[in-house]
Amino acid sequence: MEFLTTLTTNVPHGTPESTVDATKDREAIRAAELAQMGHLLRLWRPPTEPGEWRTLGLWSADTEADLKQILASLPLHVWMTVEITPLNPHPNDPVAAKA
Numbered sequence: 001m002e003f004l005t006t007l008t009t010n011v012p013h014g015t016p017e018s019t020v021d022a023t024k025d026r027e028a029i030r031a032a033e034l035a036q037m038g039h040l041l042r043l044w045r046p047p048t049e050p051g052e053w054r055t056l057g058l059w060s061a062d063t064e065a066d067l068k069q070i071l072a073s074l075p076l077h078v079w080m081t082v083e084i085t086p087l088n089p090h091p092n093d094p095v096a097a098k099a
Contacts, residue, residue, distance in 0.1 A: 002041070002060055003067050006083040009053040009076050026075040039070050 011020055034040040042058040061067035064084060071082055089096060 001062065002058060002087045003064065004085040004087055005055075005057040005059060005067075005071070007055045007057060007071075007076075008081045008083075009055075009079050010081070011053075011079050023075045023079075030074055034070060034073075039067075 031040055031043070039060055040057065041060055044056040046054055046056055048054050059067055059070070061070055064086060067084060068082075071077055071080075074080070
């Protein structure tokens with residue numbers, strides 16, 4: 001099953017920049033691992049206001065509970081608010097029509 005997520009990250013005020021940078025580095029490594037495993041399909045960065053840190057993601061998991069466990073493995077998860085939207089195939093999806 002596929003899911004659309006909105007991941008909003010709010011780093012607590014006063015967090016050392018070195019901690020933020022190290023966490024971002026670990027996040028990139030974990031995202032690559034999840035992509036290789038077939039869970040992370042796509043990421044987008046929508047327009048944001050200064051200081052906002054938001055990411056839209058397309059994910060694959062067996063269930064929403066599985067996806068929540070996958071997202072919890074992200075190093076930035078401790079600073080994230082997560083919105084999950086389950087996606088069902090649409091009969092007029094042009095990608096599905098090509099298959």
